[in-house]
Amino acid sequence: MFLAIRLTKTALWIAAMAAAIAAFALVAAPARAQVSIDINQGNVQPLPIAIPDFLANGGDPQLARDIAGVITADLKNSGLFAPVDKKAFIEKISSFDAPPRFGDWRIINAQALVTGQVVRGPDGRMSTQFRLWDVFQGNQLEGQQFVTDKNWRRVAHLIADMIYERLTGEKGYFDTRVVYVSETGAKDKRVKRLAIMDQDGFNNRFITSGSELVLTPRFSPTSQEITYMSFGNEDPRVYLLNIETGQREAVGNFPGMTFSPRFSPDGQKVAMSLEQGGNSSIYAMDLRSRATTKLTDSGAIDTAPSYSPDGARIVFESDRGGNQQIYVMGAGGGGAQRISFGEGRYSTPVWSPRGDLIAFTKQAGGQFSIGVMRPDGSGERILTSGFHNEGPTWAPNGRVLMFFRDTGGGPKIYSIDITGRNERQIPTQGFASDPAWSPPLN
Amino acid sequence: MRQFALCGTLLFVATAAAAETPAISKAEMLKINEAVYKQVNRCWSPAPLRTAVGVGVRVRFKLDPAGSLTTVPEPSPISGLDYGEVAVAAAVRAVRQCAPYELPARAFEYWRNVEIKFVTPAPPPPDPAPDLPK
Numbered sequence: 001m002f003l004a005i006r007l008t009k010t011a012l013w014i015a016a017m018a019a020a021i022a023a024f025a026l027v028a029a030p031a032r033a034q035v036s037i038d039i040n041q042g043n044v045q046p047l048p049i050a051i052p053d054f055l056a057n058g059g060d061p062q063l064a065r066d067i068a069g070v071i072t073a074d075l076k077n078s079g080l081f082a083p084v085d086k087k088a089f090i091e092k093i094s095s096f097d098a099p100p101r102f103g104d105w106r107i108i109n110a111q112a113l114v115t116g117q118v119v120r121g122p123d124g125r126m127s128t129q130f131r132l133w134d135v136f137q138g139n140q141l142e143g144q145q146f147v148t149d150k151n152w153r154r155v156a157h158l159i160a161d162m163i164y165e166r167l168t169g170e171k172g173y174f175d176t177r178v179v180y181v182s183e184t185g186a187k188d189k190r191v192k193r194l195a196i197m198d199q200d201g202f203n204n205r206f207i208t209s210g211s212e213l214v215l216t217p218r219f220s221p222t223s224q225e226i227t228y229m230s231f232g233n234e235d236p237r238v239y240l241l242n243i244e245t246g247q248r249e250a251v252g253n254f255p256g257m258t259f260s261p262r263f264s265p266d267g268q269k270v271a272m273s274l275e276q277g278g279n280s281s282i283y284a285m286d287l288r289s290r291a292t293t294k295l296t297d298s299g300a301i302d303t304a305p306s307y308s309p310d311g312a313r314i315v316f317e318s319d320r321g322g323n324q325q326i327y328v329m330g331a332g333g334g335g336a337q338r339i340s341f342g343e344g345r346y347s348t349p350v351w352s353p354r355g356d357l358i359a360f361t362k363q364a365g366g367q368f369s370i371g372v373m374r375p376d377g378s379g380e381r382i383l384t385s386g387f388h389n390e391g392p393t394w395a396p397n398g399r400v401l402m403f404f405r406d407t408g409g410g411p412k413i414y415s416i417d418i419t420g421r422n423e424r425q426i427p428t429q430g431f432a433s434d435p436a437w438s439p440p441l442n
Numbered sequence: 443m444r445q446f447a448l449c450g451t452l453l454f455v456a457t458a459a460a461a462e463t464p465a466i467s468k469a470e471m472l473k474i475n476e477a478v479y480k481q482v483n484r485c486w487s488p489a490p491l492r493t494a495v496g497v498g499v500r501v502r503f504k505l506d507p508a509g510s511l512t513t514v515p516e517p518s519p520i521s522g523l524d525y526g527e528v529a530v531a532a533a534v535r536a537v538r539q540c541a542p543y544e545l546p547a548r549a550f551e552y553w554r555n556v557e558i559k560f561v562t563p564a565p566p567p568p569d570p571a572p573d574l575p576k
Binding site for chain 1: 526
């Protein structure tokens with residue numbers, strides 16, 4: 001009996017404790033709980049950014065406005081930023097040194113704010129200062145001063161690069177140039193000249209006369225030189241041209257036609273194709289010793305070599321398998337592996353400066369497409385298709401491409417980002433083909 | 443007897459607390475999660491990170507009953523993902539910009555602590571290559 005009572009008491013105690021714990025669980029859980037969610041979509045609209053005209057403290061007011069205008073255009077053209085309409089601004093920035101009234105910028109939904117001024121120093125030199133503000137955090141993200149003498153557009157591009165890098169984490173590409181083949185005149189009598197311009201189409205100038213046909217210009221990654229192919233009175237040849245001095249020299253002295261040149265990443269070599277008996281092989285020339293090395297010997301047409309950014313490998317196109325496909329080999333030649341296996345023909349492969357992707361032209365189904373794939377051939381993505389797209393070239397940050405398109409009237413240059421968005425025509429003087437993007441200027 | 447007395451006290455305290463803070467159901471929790479998701483998602487602008495893949499940041503913060511922040515949003519890395527200043531700034535900016543949060547007052551104990559993982563959108567799927575005409 002005593003045992004039974006003890007058991008009953010124990011049972012009651014356990015039951016009471018269980019009830020107490022259950023009751024606690026009901027209310028205690030919310031106190032410890034938290035909302036826990038994953039977000040992986042977001043607002044894919046460009047980031048709203050406010051860029052008021054820069055102040056002109058002793059400087060030229062028009063220059064101050066123009067610098068802000070170039071920064072605005074660079075960021076807008078990237079497709080990642082949406083400059084807020086100036087008419088919406090509430091605060092009129094009147095001091096470069098005073099913090100902005102962040103609340104006024106939050107109301108118009110600007111997420112970032114750029115303020116700046118152009119100042120004339122005691123020595124008469126102009127300088128441009130800017131600040132980048134995070135409107136919602138209420139703090140300064142960036143600030144810098146540049147001496148602004150002649151090339152104020154470069155200063156504006158440099159500022160845009162700093163803003164782009166601070167807000168995207170990627171290097172900017174605005175302070176760069178593009179060399180391309182300018183085409184003028186009737187279709188059957190086209191004059192083709194090499195031209196160079198800023199990446200936004202400004203400061204265009206011609207660097208060859210048009211007396212010879214020119215093709216496939218490529219920038220040196222380390223100097224103010226380009227390499228290109230030219231048809232003169234003799235066999236077509238690959239040349240080096242110093243774009244500052246205009247000095248030109250042939251690359252090597254080969255018996256046949258040389259074409260499709262490309263610098264190595266250290267700027268010390270040029271890889272190119274040499275035509276011999278209906279086939280072509282890839283050679284590399286050391287620009288210091290002028291020694292040449294034959295890199296392919298397939299008895300097919302091997303062309304369009306492009307180095308990986310570490311200089312260890314070369315991607316190229318070849319019809320050794322029956323039609324044009326993309327292959328990767330060691331930079332010393334040998335061991336070529338085919339990496340393109342889709343339907344159609346692949347050509348003009350170009351290795352990204354970041355090393356993560358190879359851009360190409362693809363011809364299939366009556367269309368020419370610009371696409372990217374990984375260096376092992378996986379992850380092929382077509383960025384744009386139509387008739388006729390060709391000749392991709394990478395921005396130095398490896399996130400934007402230019403190419404040319406001819407829909408029948410004449411070729412024009414376009415840019416597109418690696419997600420296939422933000423396709424834009426680049427302004428050029430006349431028709432334009434074969435763009436080649438420079439490395440950063442500084 | 444002492445054991446019974448103790449149990450009785452615990453039971454009483456628990457019941458009293460339960461009366462003050464109503465428990466919420468799983469369905470309500472999901473609704474609140476969805477409401478927070480919608481509000482923050484509107485403010486998060488990963489466009490500048492569009493060409494970045496595999497970037498993520500976890501942000502924890504506390505709210506008051508009016509839905510306003512009571513602490514500075516606290517960012518931390520997510521295992522296996524890149525974690526950069528830009529991603530942190532975008533996530534913290536989103537949390538701040540969206541406040542105050544409009545959430546049901548009766549469930550305040552549930553949503554007073556919030557944790558959000560922001561992960562950059564995946565790149566668009568590969569486009570199928572056009573076929574050659576047969």
